[in-house]
Amino acid sequence: MKKWKALRFCTILCAVALASWSYSASAVDCPIKIGGLAPLSAPGAVTGGEAMRDAMMIAVDEVNAKGGLLGCQVKLVMGDTEGLPEKGTAVMEKLINQDKVVAAGGEYHSSAGIAAMEVAHKYGIPVVFAETWNDGITSKKYPEVFRIAPLSSEVADFQSKFAATVPGVKKVAMIVENTDFGRPNAEASVKVLEKAGIQALMFPVDIGTQDFSSIIQRMKAEKPDLIMVIVTGEASYNFTQQAADAGTGPENLPMICDQTALESKAYWTNVPAGNYGIIMRVGIPPQLFNDVAKTFVKAYTTKTGKNAAESYAFEAYDSVRILMQAIKEANSTEGKAIIKALEKINYVGALGTITFPYGQDNPPDKTGKEDKWWHQFPEPAITMLQYQKKGQDSTEAVVVYPAKYKTGDPVYVNKK
Amino acid sequence: MEHSAIFWTVFAWLTFWGMVGVIVTPRIFLRKNLDVSRAGLAGACIGAATGPLGLLPLWYFGPRLRTSWNVLSGLLIIAILAWAFAVADPHNTCVTNGEFVTSLFVNGVIMGIIYGFMALGLSLIFSILGVVSFAHGEFYMIGGMVVYFFTTTWFPGSHPVLGLIAACAITFAIGAIFERIFLQPMSKGKVERPIEYGILVTFGLAFFLQYFVQAVAGANPVKAGRFFDFPVVGIPTMADPWLIKTTTGGLTLFNAASISNPRLTAAAIALLMLGILLLFLYHTWIGKALRAVSQDPQAAAVIGINPETMNTLAFALGGMLAGLSGATLVQSFSWVPQVGMLPTLRSFVIIVLGGLGSLPGAFLGGLVIGVIEAAGTGCVPDPTRAAAYIPAYGMMVLTLVLLLKPTGFFGRQQ
Numbered sequence: 001m002k003k004w005k006a007l008r009f010c011t012i013l014c015a016v017a018l019a020s021w022s023y024s025a026s027a028v029d030c031p032i033k034i035g036g037l038a039p040l041s042a043p044g045a046v047t048g049g050e051a052m053r054d055a056m057m058i059a060v061d062e063v064n065a066k067g068g069l070l071g072c073q074v075k076l077v078m079g080d081t082e083g084l085p086e087k088g089t090a091v092m093e094k095l096i097n098q099d100k101v102v103a104a105g106g107e108y109h110s111s112a113g114i115a116a117m118e119v120a121h122k123y124g125i126p127v128v129f130a131e132t133w134n135d136g137i138t139s140k141k142y143p144e145v146f147r148i149a150p151l152s153s154e155v156a157d158f159q160s161k162f163a164a165t166v167p168g169v170k171k172v173a174m175i176v177e178n179t180d181f182g183r184p185n186a187e188a189s190v191k192v193l194e195k196a197g198i199q200a201l202m203f204p205v206d207i208g209t210q211d212f213s214s215i216i217q218r219m220k221a222e223k224p225d226l227i228m229v230i231v232t233g234e235a236s237y238n239f240t241q242q243a244a245d246a247g248t249g250p251e252n253l254p255m256i257c258d259q260t261a262l263e264s265k266a267y268w269t270n271v272p273a274g275n276y277g278i279i280m281r282v283g284i285p286p287q288l289f290n291d292v293a294k295t296f297v298k299a300y301t302t303k304t305g306k307n308a309a310e311s312y313a314f315e316a317y318d319s320v321r322i323l324m325q326a327i328k329e330a331n332s333t334e335g336k337a338i339i340k341a342l343e344k345i346n347y348v349g350a351l352g353t354i355t356f357p358y359g360q361d362n363p364p365d366k367t368g369k370e371d372k373w374w375h376q377f378p379e380p381a382i383t384m385l386q387y388q389k390k391g392q393d394s395t396e397a398v399v400v401y402p403a404k405y406k407t408g409d410p411v412y413v414n415k416k
Numbered sequence: 417m418e419h420s421a422i423f424w425t426v427f428a429w430l431t432f433w434g435m436v437g438v439i440v441t442p443r444i445f446l447r448k449n450l451d452v453s454r455a456g457l458a459g460a461c462i463g464a465a466t467g468p469l470g471l472l473p474l475w476y477f478g479p480r481l482r483t484s485w486n487v488l489s490g491l492l493i494i495a496i497l498a499w500a501f502a503v504a505d506p507h508n509t510c511v512t513n514g515e516f517v518t519s520l521f522v523n524g525v526i527m528g529i530i531y532g533f534m535a536l537g538l539s540l541i542f543s544i545l546g547v548v549s550f551a552h553g554e555f556y557m558i559g560g561m562v563v564y565f566f567t568t569t570w571f572p573g574s575h576p577v578l579g580l581i582a583a584c585a586i587t588f589a590i591g592a593i594f595e596r597i598f599l600q601p602m603s604k605g606k607v608e609r610p611i612e613y614g615i616l617v618t619f620g621l622a623f624f625l626q627y628f629v630q631a632v633a634g635a636n637p638v639k640a641g642r643f644f645d646f647p648v649v650g651i652p653t654m655a656d657p658w659l660i661k662t663t664t665g666g667l668t669l670f671n672a673a674s675i676s677n678p679r680l681t682a683a684a685i686a687l688l689m690l691g692i693l694l695l696f697l698y699h700t701w702i703g704k705a706l707r708a709v710s711q712d713p714q715a716a717a718v719i720g721i722n723p724e725t726m727n728t729l730a731f732a733l734g735g736m737l738a739g740l741s742g743a744t745l746v747q748s749f750s751w752v753p754q755v756g757m758l759p760t761l762r763s764f765v766i767i768v769l770g771g772l773g774s775l776p777g778a779f780l781g782g783l784v785i786g787v788i789e790a791a792g793t794g795c796v797p798d799p800t801r802a803a804a805y806i807p808a809y810g811m812m813v814l815t816l817v818l819l820l821k822p823t824g825f826f827g828r829q830q
Contacts, residue, residue: 042754046635178804205803210749210758213523213679214793215803221509221516222799234637234750241639242748245666245676270639270750273665 028333030072034060034323035095035104035127037079037088037116038316043208044083045233047263048108052130052316053078055309056106058299059320069324070331076320077101081112083207083233085180088112092119102333103127103326105319108312109232110134110152110181111207117145124335126342128323130315131282134180135372141363143339146375148318148354150282150382152181153372156188158382159256159280162401163189163226164196166254167415173224175215175239176204177231186230209235212242220246225414226254236260237270244273251275253414256384262310262394275390276413278400282311283351284381285405286395293350308395309350318349343375351380386410417797423504430464430493437463437471438820444475454481457820461489465496501795510795515672520794521787522673526683528786530745532779533686534759535766536693537737543710543773544730545599547614552738552763553756554625555591559583559739560746560755561629564640576643580685580743587739591732594621603727622756630753637750643681682744689740690779697775706730710773765810769817771827780825785810 036056039049060076063069077099079091088111095101096119104120104127107113113132120127121142129137129145133152137145150158163172172193176186186202193200201222203215209231216239219227227248229236236258243249250257250273257277261267267274284290286308289297296317300309309317323338325347330337343359356375358364364373384401385394388411398408417423441459442452458481462470466489502511509516538552563579571578598617607613645664650657661668668674697703708716709726717723742756749755766785770777792809796802817824 041630041635042752046752047637050634050636202800203803204800206806208754208758209803209806210755211527212803213527214520214790217516217519217523217790218509218794218799218802221513234752237637237639237750241750242676245678246674247666266636270637272641 028070028072029100031075032069032072032327032333033075033077033099033101034320035079035092035099035101035106036076036316036320037081037091037095037104037107037112037127039083039108039112039233040078040080041082043233043235044081044112045108045260047234047260047266048131048232048310048312049080051263051304051310051313052106052108054304055296055300055313055317056320058296058303059317059324062299063321063324069327070333074324079104081107081109081116083109083112085111085115088115089119092116096120096123096125101125102335103323103338105323106130106316107132109179110137111179113137114180117142120144126323126326126335126338128319128342130319131312132181134184136180136184138374138376139371141371141374143360144335146342146356148322148351148377148380149315150380151372151376152185153188155280155382156185157192159228159384160189160192160196162278162384163193163228163256164198165401166226166410167412169198169225169254171199171201171222171224172226172228173201173203173219173222174228175212175219175231176202177235178204178206181232182230186228189228189230205231205235207235208233210238212239213246216243216246216248219243220248224253226256228256229258232258232260234260234270237267240274240277241271244271249273250277250387251413254278254412256280259311261387262312262385263306264391264393265306267394268391272390275387276411278384278386278410279394279397281383281385281394282380283314285383285399285407287407288405290348290350290352292348296350307393310394314350318347318351318354321349322347322354351377381405384410417505418507419504421504423500426496426500429467430496433467433471434460434464437461437474441471441474445478448478450478451481454486458486458489460820461486461493465489465492505797508795508797510791515670516794518670519673520790522669522675523679524787524790525783526675526679526786527790528783529683529686529779530679530741530782531759531762531766531786532782533690534738534741535763535770535778535782536690536775537734537741538763539767539770539773539775539778540737541731541734542767543775544706545595545603545614545727546611547599547602547618547731548764549731549734550615550618550760551594551621551625552734553758553760554622555587555735555738555756556742556745556759557629557751557753557756558590558625559587559742560640560749560751561633561638561742561753562586562739563743563746564638564751565633567640568638576640576747579640580740583739583743584736588732588736590625591735592728594735595728595731599727599731600724603724622760626753626756633753635752637752638746639750640746642677642747643744644677646677676748678745678747682741682748685744686741689737693737693775702729761807762810765814767824769810769814769824771824774824774826777824777826784813788813 038052039045056076060074064073079095081088081091107129108131110132113129121144126144129147131149135152138147174186176182190200257279261277261279297309326338326341330341347354354377358373359375383399383405385397386400387397399405400410437459438456442455445452445455541549562583566579566582567576601607602610646662649662651660658671666676705721706726709723713723766781767778770781788809789806793802
């Protein structure tokens with residue numbers, strides 16, 4: 001009798017557990033909340049942050065217009081990281097514990113991203129970083145952390161190889177932001193440049209520096225042949241224009257500007273003497289846009305009134321869209337299920353087809369790859385553009401490198 | 417640095433004799449019943465500059481101390497350090513390149529004038545209301561924003577000088593209204609803890625203005641165009657302009673120091689306004705009334721000056737000076753709602769360095785910080801650290817001055 005009682009108890013217990021498990025597997029709290037990280041205040045790169053916010057909102061609006069996700073509407077909850085690590089931590093804590101987001105996308109600054117990912121890891125919430133380049137983000141091999149932006153070391157390699165193609169370059173001066181983005185990027189660039197026999201000098205400054213006059217004098221005294229700006233936000237505009245005022249701007253010396261120069265209107269307002277600035281752009285060039293990219297650009301230009309979408313807008317759009325596809329494929333908003341879906345995803349987005357070949361089932365070290373390739377989109381297209389007319393829009397800027405995407409020859413201002 | 421031991425040995429020597437001077441001189445002067453109020457500072461300066469050669473006669477004769485001795489000793493210390501630096505690092509650009517040093521110095525002075533002008537307003541407010549305004553940077557930010565929107569959106573194409581006038585008017589009005597509503601209760605004794613109240617209420621204003629502007633104008637960086645184009649000239653001749661050569665966007669002095677048009681314009685306006693402010697304070701009835709209130713509000717009231725009106729005027733004027741400072745710099749820097757944070761911190765350092773409440777002190781403090789920052793950024797041997805230490809240069813000077821003269825350059829003993 002006792003045996004039967006125990007058996008009956010076990011059966012009921014199993015049924016309850018099964019029922020609750022199946023409920024938790026399929027039940028979804030509506031609306032599904034996704035966190036959006038971006039710097040929306042200084043000292044962060046506000047120009048980039050606002051573009052990313054708009055792009056993420058478009059991604060969510062598109063899905064909601066088609067009926068939502070798993071029968072729910074999707075809500076984007078924005079968090080302003082200000083580009084600061086302490087804000088990155090606080091914002092992520094709030095998004096997870098107060099707003100109850102199931103995943104997060106976006107972010108521009110590596111420092112804020114590194115801080116935010118620790119929180120995401122603590123709570124098991126997946127996060128797809130859009131524009132944070134620091135290698136350490138993926139090198140930590142956290143199951144929750146994915147990235148569709150290029151690796152800092154790869155970017156540095158690309159930029160430095162371009163710098164080496166500029167005729168007569170023997171010395172490169174780099175103005176470097178003293179952050180998790182700037183330092184590693186500059187150090188990797190120095191290695192590549194020195195390998196190519198080019199002397200590289202780093203001039204690190206704090207994030208948000210306004211007055212560069214003294215450091216520009218010092219840089220000028222070193223007589224560099226090319227300047228690389230590894231500083232984000234309005235500080236990059238300040239540096240570029242102040243360098244131009246001192247006679248070492250993009251119109252006097254080849255200068256690789258920060259990506260925020262892609263925001264043409266802000267660039268020409270803040271750097272009126274910025275013609276011939278060279279800018280790196282992540283993402284496929286406009287002539288190779290797929291349908292997703294074309295649709296996004298149309299929606300983005302309508303929403304923002306801009307002529308085109310910047311590379312970080314593309315990345316932010318895809319970071320949220322890829323999360324929504326993962327939620328759909330996982331048929332769940334549970335962190336582990338989303339992570340599993342992301343590891344197997346084959347997502348066609350505005351940046352092209354995105355996959356994460358290295359993860360829990362295929363760790364990078366298994367194939368002799370470095371840890372930085374963990375959950376990393378391996379093939380983001382990168383190009384170098386150059387403004388060749390004052391007031392030119394970045395979409396009309398000439399693609400000068402690499403050869404396979406080239407639309408025109410670069411103008412080397414010191415050789416004109 | 418090639419021979420760093422030389423530099424650090426000289427530095428240690430100066431520090432040792434400076435410390436001996438600061439510790440021993442007041443004791444000897446006290447034992448001789450002499451004035452000890454300036455003995456520590458004089459002992460430190462003379463000790464560091466001359467070592468035992470100067471200290472022994474000072475202790476033996478115990479003369480009446482003069483400010484000029486401190487100034488001369490200070491200059492001698494700078495000269496000794498410069499010599500030691502040149503010997504220790506002979507290939508440093510600051511040693512080998514005179515044009516570079518000239519350029520650094522001139523740009524440091526220009527920035528110093530601008531810093532000093534910004535800090536003047538803060539010092540004026542403190543000297544009269546006894547309040548450290550944490551919203552000073554926000555007045556600076558609003559000044560710049562007003563010029564930008566005045567010349568590009570509200571009245572496109574209008575001359576920037578009109579924008580400057582509008583910036584002055586708006587920041588003056590904000591200052592006056594804020595003082596009337598929020599700071600008057602403090603001077604009327606309606607607030608229990610006035611010092612804490614003053615800090616908190618100006619903090620509140622700072623946050624309000626910052627986020628209000630962000631909500632209204634957005635957080636994207638903006639920048640106004642150049643106020644004036646320079647005429648293209650060469651002095652003495654266009655063919656050989658060794659003294660001054662100008663382009664529309666800048667000026668070169670002695671074929672060495674290049675100064676951008678916006679900075680030079682901002683510094684010139686700052687000097688002009690400083691002159692006007694001094695005329696106002698020393699040669700008008702209202703100016704004299706302001707100074708009287710700063711010295712003794714109750715005595716001023718007895719002779720018919722209304723301290724409350726003067727408080728309002730001082731806060732509004734202080735805000736206006738910050739606003740004008742921002743208005744002249746919006747053609748130099750990219751402007752965002754948070755642009756005032758760094759200048760506020762720097763202004764605090766400057767007014768403490770110059771002496772709280774002292775207007776000449778604020779200006780001199782600004783010049784010192786400007787030149788020290790330029791010299792530090794340009795001459796620190798390791799370029800990978802030079803610019804990252806910019807905020808530290810000012811703090812080091814401040815610490816040193818406060819150790820030797822806790823009231824700052826021109827501060828009054830309470």
